[in-house]
Amino acid sequence: MAKIAYRDAVRDAMSEEMTRDSRVFLIGEEVAQYNGAYKCSKGLLDKFGPDRIIDSPISESGFAGLCIGAAMYGLRPIAEFMTFSFSFVAFDQIVNNAAQIRYMSGGQLKVPLVFRGNSGGGHQIGATHSHAPENIYATFPGLKVVVPAFAADAKGLLKSAIRDDNPILVIENEALYGRESEVPDGEYLTPIGKANILQEGTDLTIVTHGRSCWTVLEANQELHKMGIHAEIIDLRSIKPLDWPTVFASVRKTHRLVCVDETKPFCGVSSQVAAEVSRACFDHLDAPVLRVTSVEAPMPFSSALEDECIPNVARIIEAVKEVVA
Amino acid sequence: MKKKPLPTGAGVLASTQPLPEYGTVPDLSRDQRLEWYRMMYLTRKFEERSYQSYQTGLIGGFCHLYNGQEAVAAGTFAAITDADPVITAYRDHAHGLMRGIRPGPAFAELYGRATGIVKGKGGSMHYFNVEKQMYGGHGIVGGQTALGLGLAFATKYLGEKKVCFCYMGDGAVNQGTFHESLNLAQLMKIPVIYVIENNMYSMGTSVDRHSAPVELYKRALGYDMLGVRAEGMDFDHVRQVSWTLAERARSENLPAILELMTYRYRGHSMSDPQYYRSKEEVEEYRKHDPVEILRSRILSEATVNEKDLEALEEKVRKEVQEAHDWALASPFPAQSEIYTDIYA
Ligand SMILES: Cc1ncc(C[n+]2csc(CCOP(=O)(O)OP(=O)(O)O)c2C)c(N)n1
Ligand SMILES: [Mg+2]
Numbered sequence: 001m002a003k004i005a006y007r008d009a010v011r012d013a014m015s016e017e018m019t020r021d022s023r024v025f026l027i028g029e030e031v032a033q034y035n036g037a038y039k040c041s042k043g044l045l046d047k048f049g050p051d052r053i054i055d056s057p058i059s060e061s062g063f064a065g066l067c068i069g070a071a072m073y074g075l076r077p078i079a080e081f082m083t084f085s086f087s088f089v090a091f092d093q094i095v096n097n098a099a100q101i102r103y104m105s106g107g108q109l110k111v112p113l114v115f116r117g118n119s120g121g122g123h124q125i126g127a128t129h130s131h132a133p134e135n136i137y138a139t140f141p142g143l144k145v146v147v148p149a150f151a152a153d154a155k156g157l158l159k160s161a162i163r164d165d166n167p168i169l170v171i172e173n174e175a176l177y178g179r180e181s182e183v184p185d186g187e188y189l190t191p192i193g194k195a196n197i198l199q200e201g202t203d204l205t206i207v208t209h210g211r212s213c214w215t216v217l218e219a220n221q222e223l224h225k226m227g228i229h230a231e232i233i234d235l236r237s238i239k240p241l242d243w244p245t246v247f248a249s250v251r252k253t254h255r256l257v258c259v260d261e262t263k264p265f266c267g268v269s270s271q272v273a274a275e276v277s278r279a280c281f282d283h284l285d286a287p288v289l290r291v292t293s294v295e296a297p298m299p300f301s302s303a304l305e306d307e308c309i310p311n312v313a314r315i316i317e318a319v320k321e322v323v324a
Numbered sequence: 325m326k327k328k329p330l331p332t333g334a335g336v337l338a339s340t341q342p343l344p345e346y347g348t349v350p351d352l353s354r355d356q357r358l359e360w361y362r363m364m365y366l367t368r369k370f371e372e373r374s375y376q377s378y379q380t381g382l383i384g385g386f387c388h389l390y391n392g393q394e395a396v397a398a399g400t401f402a403a404i405t406d407a408d409p410v411i412t413a414y415r416d417h418a419h420g421l422m423r424g425i426r427p428g429p430a431f432a433e434l435y436g437r438a439t440g441i442v443k444g445k446g447g448s449m450h451y452f453n454v455e456k457q458m459y460g461g462h463g464i465v466g467g468q469t470a471l472g473l474g475l476a477f478a479t480k481y482l483g484e485k486k487v488c489f490c491y492m493g494d495g496a497v498n499q500g501t502f503h504e505s506l507n508l509a510q511l512m513k514i515p516v517i518y519v520i521e522n523n524m525y526s527m528g529t530s531v532d533r534h535s536a537p538v539e540l541y542k543r544a545l546g547y548d549m550l551g552v553r554a555e556g557m558d559f560d561h562v563r564q565v566s567w568t569l570a571e572r573a574r575s576e577n578l579p580a581i582l583e584l585m586t587y588r589y590r591g592h593s594m595s596d597p598q599y600y601r602s603k604e605e606v607e608e609y610r611k612h613d614p615v616e617i618l619r620s621r622i623l624s625e626a627t628v629n630e631k632d633l634e635a636l637e638e639k640v641r642k643e644v645q646e647a648h649d650w651a652l653a654s655p656f657p658a659q660s661e662i663y664t665d666i667y668a
Contacts, residue, residue: 025481051481057511062470062504069474072459073409075481093501096464097471105452105460106442107665141666165668 001184007177009151010040010116013158014078016187018048021076024162027054027063028080028117037082038118038177064090064115068097068167071113076162081117084171085131098167099142114161116170120211120261121309123174127297132210132261134171135268138239144168145238146192149213151181153236156190164192173211195242197249201231203323204255207246207272209235212259212310219315228323238268246272247279254285255322259310264292289318332568335561337585340544340551349403349567354627358636360402360559361622364394364615365637367418369644370427371590374417374434374448377648378594383434387448388415392589395614396521397422399562400489400582404570409475411459411468412491413449415521415588419491420451423458427647437654444657445665466492466499469518473505476516480577487515487573489566495526497540506581510547515573517566520583521556527592528600541583549579556584559618586614 004012018024025048026041032055035042045053056063060081067077081087087094098111121130138145144166148154154172161168198213199220208216213234223230231249235241250256256276258269269290276288291310299305333343352360371389378387390397397418401410412419420430425441433440434448442452442461450461459475462468472490479486496502497520509516520541526534537543544551550572554565562584569580587609591598622628 054512057504057507059504059508061501062473062508065467065470065501065505066474066477066508069411069459069471069476070478070481071474072471073475073478075478092464092467093470096467097462101460102668103665104442104446104450105454105665106440106445108442108452108454109459110668112668144667 001182003180004151004183005178005180006151006154006172007038007040009155009183010158010172011042011044013155013162014041015044015047017159017162018044018052023074023076024078025052025054025075026078026080027056027067029056029058029082031055031080036080038174040080040177060086060089061093064093065097067113068093068101068111071111071167072101072109076112078114078116078162081115083129084117084119084133085129087115087117087133094137094143094167095140099140103142110165111167112165113167114158114170115167116158117172118174118177119171120173120175121293121298121305124300124302124305126300130298132293134169134210134238135262135266135271137169138268142167143239144192145171146236147171147210147238148236149176149210149234151179152183152188153190153196155183156188157192157236160189160192168192171210175211176214179214190236193237193240193242195245196234196236197245198232198234199230201229202253203229204257204319205231205233205249205253206257206259206319207233207235208259209238209268210261212261215310215312216259216315219312222312222316223319228319230319243275243279246276250276250280251283254283256284256288257291257315257318257322258288259291259315261293261309264290264295267292286322289322291315291318330560330564332564334564335555335558336565337553337555338539338541339553340542340549343552343568344572346568346571349564352402357622358628360398361618362636362640363422364398364559364618366427366640366644367394367397367421368615369641370417370421370430373644373648375590377434382652383448384436385447386414386593387434388593389588389590390415390418392609392614393521393523393556393586394418395559395562395618396519396556396584396586399559400519400566402559403563403566404487404489406456408486409457409459409479409488410491411472411475411488412461413465413468413493413496414461414463415493416449416451416461420453420458420461423453424456425451425453425458427644428650431648431651432654435651435654436656437651438657438661439651439654443661443665445661466496466502468492469496469499469502469505472516472518473509473514476514477512480515485574487517487570489517489519491519491521493526494520494522494524494531494540495529495534497535497543506544506547506549509579510549513577514579515577516579517569517573518579518581520581521586522583523586523588525588525592525600528596530600541581544581549581551581551583553583553585556586557612557614557617559614560621
């Protein structure tokens with residue numbers, strides 16, 4: 001087990017899968033000669049050559065559609081969005097084509113394809129560059145959505161996604177690319193649709209995913225000092241979502257705080273709260289609380305931005321209210 | 325009378341670069357030619373029957389008929405093989421029928437039946453027949469232009485020496501995705517031919533009201549691409565120019581725009597009072613009917629006589645009627661089908 005950076009785990013996943021399967025290729029803006037805007041494809045051009053590591057012009061709709069067409073023909077493309085905020089330029093291709101073609105063709109076609117790239121706020125790049133869109137894409141039947149928080153899953157989920165026969169969005173996070181964490185040696189796959197219990201606990205359940213996992217773990221140190229033992233669940237996969245793990249935990253702890261970086265209205269936490277209130281109604285001892293991004297576009301000033309995504313103070317406040 | 329070979333430029337009206345010289349498209353045998361005529365005639369009869377079925381309430385939603393445009397699908401398809409992928413927009417009945425969808429499953433799809441070619445999940449706008457490399461049937465105007473690019477990319481990636489024909493309406497030239505695709509195709513040398521079926525209208529908006537340059541093949545100019553405008557009512561002319569562009573794509577991985585001048589006789593979809601054009605205009609175009617043009621050419625070649633053709637046509641009409649009856653007798657899909665084919 002070695003500690004490696006999240007971005008290197010992403011690269012290793014692509015490199016291993018491209019070595020294993022010649023149908024896999026990578027296309028995106030700056031992925032080849034520049035090594036990726038976030039250096040996730042460092043060295044891959046040298047290793048696989050320009051036919052398989054392809055620099056695209058700034059044409060998100062065009063190269064997303066190209067990948068869907070290529071997947072319909074049997075290739076297994078990886079499309080990198082420089083950030084998922086730019087994926088909205090390709091929204092039609094993703095939701096009207098990638099998600100629907102298997103259904104509309106009555107099962108004649110499958111679309112084995114990965115859209116991956118950076119997402120999230122916290123870097124002072126303003127409202128157009130800071131979206132966390134996993135809840136949006138997760139509403140479309142036909143798509144799968146995974147959000148790795150740690151290097152092991154950055155590798156394991158991406159490898160599983162490349163091997164999956166469906167269109168999958170692997171939503172990474174700029175704040176995490178440089179963070180190191182342990183990755184098992186050798187072949188490593190994280191199953192899609194399986195949550196990970198980061199810490200077992202008895203007092204409440206915290207359901208989170210993506211970058212917020214790190215914030216929750218940070219808050220957890222404070223909670224520990226306060227004598228609160230939280231069970232912390234990293235969803236990893238938003239669609240499909242591992243309901244049995246979530247429900248079992250809430251039935252054990254009787255309290256739930258949801259923490260994630262999507263917006264509060266129709267966000268991932270809204271969905272978790274709704275499902276838990278139905279499935280665990282008799283087990284709940286307190287209302288479910290949510291800590292999410294706020295109902296505003298992302299401001300530029302760091303003084304404001306830090307308040308707009310889930311932070312330690314807001315998490316502790318919510319936990320205190322739920323266990324009170 | 326024996327058929328004379330066509331000159332390479334037959335039917336070509338204009339182009340952005342000189343047309344490459346690949347010579348004359350190889351002759352079709354008598355039977356192949358008859359088969360293409362049969363396909364065009366079948367498409368016409370299929371659409372007429374669909375029109376009636378729509379009027380009597382058997383078809384819901386949209387239904388875009390191909391009457392008048394038959395030489396485009398037939399002439400282009402006859403220039404390539406069934407191994408070359410094709411993809412089109414929602415006016416897709418011809419492309420489906422000519423790529424192996426039997427009239428029965430084709431009607432059944434219109435009627436929303438379980439026996440439809442895509443199990444009643446796609447309808448008129450979403451015919452697929454992947455077995456014969458027909459990749460849909462797409463409802464978002466221009467959305468398929470990037471998919472055609474990807475299909476062609478994949479054939480090149482796999483070293484197959486194929487070409488993808490990607491069909492679109494004149495109105496679709498105004499979509500951004502199309503322009504992204506043109507640039508990518510020329511830049512990356514992808515063997516895709518964009519066939520613009522210029523039937524002069526985007527719903528009720530005539531070309532001069534929707535496109536700054538009314539000569540749509542000139543959209544290729546911005547991408548250093550070959551753009552060709554050709555006459556689209558004559559099967560043989562369409563076939564010749566399509567073959568030239570296909571050969572060029574196969575041997576040099578070069579894309580092109582092929583704008584084919586055609587006309588649709590019916591309304592845009594079914595509920596279209598057609599205030600935007602006159603009855604006289606439609607009558608004028610009907611005089612250059614693509615089905616009739618091929619029919620009289622075949623007769624003039626004296627490889628088949630009037631009586632034989634009539635017998636063939638009678639057979640087709642019967643086939644269409646039987647297919648319609650079969651489709652109508654088919655069951656609707658089970659409710660459980662709602663939840664199948666979502667994930668692979
Ligand atoms: C993105 C999008 N915008 C609008 C429509 C509605 N619409 C369907 S067909 C059509 C006209 C397209 O005309 P054209 O491309 O010339 O094709 P034709 O119908 O003549 O075959 C419009 C506006 C649509 N389906 N998709
Ligand atoms: Mg049109």
